[in-house]
Amino acid sequence: DAGVTQSPTHLIKTRGQQVTLRCSPKSGHDTVSWYQQALGQGPQFIFQYYEEEERQRGNFPDRFSGHQFPNYSSELNVNALLLGDSALYLCASSPLHWGDEQFFGPGTRLTVL
Amino acid sequence: AQSVTQPDIHITVSEGASLELRCNYSYGATPYLFWYVQSPGQGLQLLLKYFSGDTLVQGIKGFEAEFKRSQSSFNLRKPSVHWSDAAEYFCAAQTGANNLFFGTGTRLTVIP
Numbered sequence: 001d002a003g004v005t006q007s008p009t010h011l012i013k014t015r016g017q018q019v020t021l022r023c024s025p026k027s028g029h030d031t032v033s034w035y036q037q038a039l040g041q042g043p044q045f046i047f048q049y050y051e052e053e054e055r056q057r058g059n060f061p062d063r064f065s066g067h068q069f070p071n072y073s074s075e076l077n078v079n080a081l082l083l084g085d086s087a088l089y090l091c092a093s094s095p096l097h098w099g100d101e102q103f104f105g106p107g108t109r110l111t112v113l
Numbered sequence: 114a115q116s117v118t119q120p121d122i123h124i125t126v127s128e129g130a131s132l133e134l135r136c137n138y139s140y141g142a143t144p145y146l147f148w149y150v151q152s153p154g155q156g157l158q159l160l161l162k163y164f165s166g167d168t169l170v171q172g173i174k175g176f177e178a179e180f181k182r183s184q185s186s187f188n189l190r191k192p193s194v195h196w197s198d199a200a201e202y203f204c205a206a207q208t209g210a211n212n213l214f215f216g217t218g219t220r221l222t223v224i225p
Contacts, residue, residue: 004156033212042117042203042215043157056212090156092213102213104149104156 002027004093004105012111013081021076021108025093031055032074033102034066037088049074078110086112115140117206119216126194127224134189134219136204144206146187147213148178151201160202163187174198199223 005024013019025032031050035043045058049068068074072093078085088109092102118137126132138144145164149157161172168180178189187204201220205213 035213040217042205042217043213045212045214048212058212092157101159101162104158106154106156 004091004103006089006091006105006108008108009106010109010111012113014113015081015083017081017112018077018079019081019110021078021089021091021110022073023076023091023093023105024073025091026103029093029095029103030072031094032068032072033092033094034074034076035090035092036060037090037107039087043090046076081112083112086110115206115208115214117204117214117216119202119204119219121219122217123220123222125222125224128196129193132189132191132194132198132221134202134204134221136187136189136216137185138187138204138206139185140206140208142208143182144208146178146180147205147207148172148176148187148189149203149205149215150174151203151218153200157203160189194221194223196223196225 007022033048034046037043046060047057048055052068063079065077088107090107091105094100094102116139147162148160151157160176161170163170163180170178176191180187201218203218204216
């Protein structure tokens with residue numbers, strides 16, 4: 001079992017650009033959640049996808065959008081990048097049962113210059 | 114407002130000493146509670162979780178946590194710390210929304 005995988009590992013963009021991050025969930029998991037972890041902070045929930053639909057969303061602007069594919073993998077898109085978007089972006093997968101453990105990937109480190 | 118508070122930003126302990134990391138939550142009802150560990154450059158690994166029942170929860174790597182409803186706390190403990198325990202520790206809560214709300218983390222340094 002490969003666990004949760006994310007790509008790319010690192011990414012450098014400039015302000016105003018757009019970025020796409022990718023996540024493959026753990027085998028058997030159908031729910032994918034995305035978190036943003038700024039330096040020195042705890043992860044903050046961005047949104048969650050299940051059955052190819054956004055089921056929940058945290059307090060993030062519309063510049064942050066996502067997608068889930070039929071194989072349960074997911075993408076996080078961020079438009080019009082700001083310096084403040086620099087962070088570690090974590091993907092987590094789980095079965096859709098309240099309280100089930102979320103398994104985290106290693107993250108994608110995004111730097112916006 | 115719902116929140117998870119980790120009062121200690123940084124803790125330093127000697128190898129072999131005991132450890133306690135504090136976590137307090139503020140929710141209308143008791144949430145599910147979790148402790149995660151994050152090593153540099155790594156994702157988050159679940160140490161343990163509390164849903165209900167026995168208030169003393171055993172986890173991996175020799176960690177345990179005690180849920181105290183009266184104090185709205187879920188503190189993490191380990192009797193004897195190893196150098197490999199140096200990492201960032203996050204307390205998190207989960208309610209009916211099925212997403213995790215994290216504290217700001219406590220960085221643990223272990224000295225020889």
